[in-house]
Amino acid sequence: MGGWRDMSAQALEDQYSPSRWSPRLDRDTIIDAHLAVTAAGTERARASAQTSLHVPYGKGDGEKLDIYLPTDHSGSHMDTMVLQVRRSLAFLVEQYPGIRGIYLCGHSAGAHLAAMVLLTDWTEFHVVPDIRVALPSGAVLVSGVYDLEPILHTYVNDALNMSREVAQRNSPMRHVAPAVPAACEVLVVVAQHDSPEFRRQSQEYGQALRAAGWSVSLLDLAGVDHFDVIEKLSEDSYILTQVILNMISRA
Template identity: 35%
Template sequence: MAIPPKELDYHYSPSRWSHRMGSDEVIEAHINTVTQASREATWLLNCDGEISYGSGPLQKLDIFTAKNAQIKGVPIFVFIHGGYWHMMGRAKSSFLAPPLAKAGSTVVIVGYDLAPAVTMDKIVSEIKQAIRFVLKLAKERQSSGVYLCGHSAGAHLAAVMLACEFSDDDAFDSEIIKGAFLVSGVYDLRPLVQTTVNEPLKMTENDAWRLSPFSFVGEIAAQSRQRDILFAVAEYDSPEFRRQSAEMEKELRSRGVKTRFIDVPDTDHFDVIEKLKKEDYSLTKEMIRLMHLSK
């Protein structure tokens, strides 16, 4: 049953569904948690930071490795942050790097220009530039594979990248993208057009559908025959976020893609990703396993 337009803001406001604290509190707590943990990551790991991959002011990425770690032949984990395409940023997104780097991966944190300074089309174009940069790095380092990860709006952007063909010249090879971890994502943007989320984005209904992974799920499936794609949602994500992830996973699975759906208990939209800073967190362990790094 369709949600009345006046209720869409409520259904697409993740902070209003947390079981831990109020809406404003949970956002503030999330920002504090990821900011502090990201700062700690720069102390704990080697960081090649603020590398420009494009001309935009926020088109930069950070590359993290464990101290004295091997860089050739290892998987590259790429994280694309959320924030509804107009918040957060690269500096608050390296919180998840320590356990993944310690396990043996190289971790790349991607920043991108935000609305309203740029359009959604421009954001998607920038992320494609970033992934091209990473694929070139992967080739230089003879990486065992690139794994994309996104949270919330970042999961949308990661899913879009799964449809892209990067093998249009000798420098890139789409097949090196071995998998994706899509956490609490949104894959049909049309409901957002009528919400306050769209105020900085200014998407039309046509824009929203054209940029929705649901609209080109066939292309994603065609590019992802050999990939592992994990969808994760929080127990206390909003019903709409949970529905969109479940339906996207089902659509890809029905087209022969190897997918998994994980419903993470006792988490909300924010700590489901925050907890990746912990080695013993179920999703951390699953990501390490899928990158073939578990002992």
């Protein structure tokens, strides 16, 4: 058949280990560097915005939101995580009924969760038929994984412990539905120095959404890897920053 099924176990491990693909830093230091950059960015964001941190939206220990407000005031662990993200959006709509829209931006595993949000039947969460606020209004999926089956054969699944059934149920690629009139705009982003498997998944998922009638843009960013593709969002001149701001301004 070709593709990931023909790879050796070690080759597949490498494909889903982003730290092995960056030309900037070696794999033993790039994750620590990435954590340091993102932690510093979080501190800057919290210092420059009004925040409500660790807001519970459910009873589980992990069911908490960090909410950043504009200063001008204008069956499995995987199943559980997907449900938590969906519930958190329903909570936001209920808690802040005056907002104009909700925009998701997810990176890596976060991009997968954001893509799963696009599959949500919101009638189960009692937020429709009042659909004045689309859920979400826009989605930015950065260097994500949209078919989880290959991960079953890698170290990534050691923590997730997914069965094939769970992986298939939580694979956005396998559940692309025709776009509805209220469907949001989707931006699928991939880095030049993502692994070939990450790049393939982003390209194929974006194409599948487009074929189903979704409004999709594919953005292949040169000169960045799996980590600084998201780190650079703190830079006003970064193309992805500009594209996201433009998406929001059109609302």
